[in-house]
Every structure is written in structure tokens, then in C-alpha cells.
Amino acid sequence: MPELPExxxxxxxxxxxxxxxxIARTTLGRLRSVRRYDDPARFVIxxxxxxxxxxxxxxxYLFAHLSTGETMVVHLRMSGQMRLVETADAPLLPHTxxxxxxxxxxxxxxxxxxxxxxxxxxxxxxxxxxxxxPDALEMLDDRPSFVGALRSRRMALKGVLLDQATLAGIGSxxxxxxxxxxxxxxxxxxxxxxxxxxxxxxQALRLVLSEGIAARGSTLGDGQYVDVFGLPGAYRSAHRVxxxxxxxxxxxxRPLLRVxxxxxSAVYCATCQG
DNA sequence: CAACCGACCTGTTCGC
DNA sequence: TGCGAACAGGTCGGTT
Numbered sequence: 001m002p003e004l005p006e007x008x009x010x011x012x013x014x015x016x017x018x019x020x021x022x023i024a025r026t027t028l029g030r031l032r033s034v035r036r037y038d039d040p041a042r043f044v045i046x047x048x049x050x051x052x053x054x055x056x057x058x059x060x061y062l063f064a065h066l067s068t069g070e071t072m073v074v075h076l077r078m079s080g081q082m083r084l085v086e087t088a089d090a091p092l093l094p095h096t097x098x099x100x101x102x103x104x105x106x107x108x109x110x111x112x113x114x115x116x117x118x119x120x121x122x123x124x125x126x127x128x129x130x131x132x133x134p135d136a137l138e139m140l141d142d143r144p145s146f147v148g149a150l151r152s153r154r155m156a157l158k159g160v161l162l163d164q165a166t167l168a169g170i171g172s173x174x175x176x177x178x179x180x181x182x183x184x185x186x187x188x189x190x191x192x193x194x195x196x197x198x199x200x201x202x203q204a205l206r207l208v209l210s211e212g213i214a215a216r217g218s219t220l221g222d223g224q225y226v227d228v229f230g231l232p233g234a235y236r237s238a239h240r241v242x243x244x245x246x247x248x249x250x251x252x253x254r255p256l257l258r259v260x261x262x263x264x265s266a267v268y269c270a271t272c273q274g
Numbered sequence: 275c276a277a278c279c280g281a282c283c284t285g286t287t288c289g290c
Numbered sequence: 291t292g293c294g295a296a297c298a299g300g301t302c303g304g305t306t
Binding site for chain 3: 001003060075076077078079114116117162164171172264265
């Protein structure tokens with residue numbers, strides 16, 4: 001499940017591999033991935049002939065800034081992938097919904113089995129995402145605003161961390177990992193955290209996000225995240241608790257608990273996380 | 275504002 | 291063994 005570190009890995013790879021390249025041809029397979037359009041042909045018109053000026057990111061959203069002055073927004077949701085192949089006749093993976101044939105012969109492809117992901121072109125300031133909070137990497141460097149945002153919320157801690165309007169980019173994996181490192185239960189009311197605990201959580205989240213980026217992301221067992229070259233990220237083996245319910249806590253050895261909090265599963269250690 | 279729910283979708287896992 | 295049911299998960303929109 002791509003979260004901030006996975007999307008950041010993608011952004012950096014695209015920046016290195018196809019910045020400056022021009023889209024010679026856009027080909028749509030299934031139309032669901034561009035469902036914001038009344039007429040999907042508009043998406044083709046908006047992208048064909050444009051070149052990639054630079055790549056940006058806000059939370060889990062990837063931005064491809066185009067030479068046209070507009071921005072292509074990509075969200076991978078659960079199972080989306082961006083794949084770069086050397087030639088346009090490379091074998092197609094199942095569920096390839098959008099193909100951008102570049103003027104140098106390579107092809108960037110959007111692949112998405114569950115079709116939750118989406119792509120669209122919009123104005124550079126991306127008005128569709130005005131509701132998003134600041135990017136997590138930025139917010140986590142700002143102690144008062146992170147501590148304040150947490151301590152003003154009655155919701156379960158994990159619910160606040162997953163709320164993209166509060167801070168953008170954290171998903172289930174990095175929320176579980178951060179809570180474990182900070183020694184706080186994801187089920188606690190966010191407002192119940194002391195300033196000390198909230199700041200410890202801030203530093204823990206900063207650490208797990210940067211570890212995740214350094215490892216080129218988390219690829220889960222069933223998970224679909226791979227980079228533009230089709231390679232998995234290495235961070236999963238470093239996960240301390242996520243998706244390890246029932247297994248021994250890496251600190252104390254007692255079995256980790258798996259619970260539902262904020263309608264999402266969460267894993268924590270009842271002994272090490274108070 | 276908060277809590278919760280359904281919808282979206284399909285590959286994988288589980289239970290019988 | 292084979293089958294269908296349950297499940298997973300990010301976001302949005304709707305309801306209480």
C-alpha cells in the first residue's frame with residue numbers, strides 16, 4: 001500500500017529517469033483510472049505532446065508538472081503502480097490502464113488491478129487537494145503544530161495520523177510503526193497524549209518515514225508496491241509490528257495484539273505501548 | 275466536529 | 291479438491 005515513502009521513491013525515480021521527456025502518445029485502456037472526465041479523450045489531449053518539467057509530491061499524491069503549465073495528479077490508492085519500460089512493445093502487465101509513450105521510445109505505464117487509483121490533469125495549484133493538510137515531512141519538523149494538532153483531537157490516535165487533512169502521507173504501516181517506536185498505543189485518544197509523548201511520536205514518525213524512504217519503501221507479502229523498475233522496497237523486513245499481529249514483540253517478546261481502531265486494523269504491544 | 279458506514283474493486287486467503 | 295465467502299485497504303460522501 002503506497003504511503004509517503006513509496007510515493008517519494010517513485011517521485012525521485014521519475015525525476016531521474018524521465019524528467020524532460022516528452023509524451024509522444026497517450027493510450028487509454030480501461031477508462032476508470034481517468035474517471036474525473038466527462039470525456040476521457042480530454043485527458044489524452046491534455047497530456048499528449050507535453051513534456052515532464054518536474055515531479056512533486058503532497059502526501060500520497062504524485063504530481064507530474066507538465067510543460068503546458070498544468071499538473072498531472074496520480075494517486076496509486078491500494079494497488080496502483082507506475083512502471084517504466086524501455087520500449088513500447090514490452091509485454092503488457094494485466095490491468096495496464098494508461099500508457100504514455102515517450103518520444104525516446106520508452107513507455108511509462110499506469111497499472112492498477114483494483115482500479116481505486118486515479119490520474120487527472122488539473123491546474124498547477126491542484127485545487128482538488130485544497131482539503132489536504134501539510135505534507136507529513138513538513139509537519140513533523142514543526143513541533144508545536146504537530147503536538148497541537150494531536151492534542152486537540154478526541155479521536156483515536158491512529159485515526160488522527162491517518163487523517164490526511166491533518167497531515168498528509170501517513171498510512172497504516174507507518175502509523176503502526178511510529179506508535180510502537182514512541183511507546184504509545186494507537187487506540188488512545190489523541191488528546192490524552194502528554195506533550196512529551198506527542199513529541200516522542202513526532203520524532204518516531206520522522207524516523208520511520210526516513211527509514212522507509214532510505215529502504216525504497218515497504219512491499220508487503222500480498223502487497224503490490226513495486227518501483228518504476230518493478231523492484232520491491234526493502235523496508236518490510238524492518239517493520240517492528242505492522243501486519244505482525246500474534247507474533248512476538250521485538251522488544252519484550254510477548255504476542256502483539258491486532259485490533260480495529262478507527263475502522264482500520266492496528267497492531268501494537270500491550271506491554272511496551274502504554 | 276466526531277464517529278461510523280457504505281461504496282469502490284479484485285487478488286488472495288480462509289472455511290467448509 | 292474445489293468452491294464461494296470474507297477480507298484488505300485510501301478516500302469520499304453521506305448519515306447519525
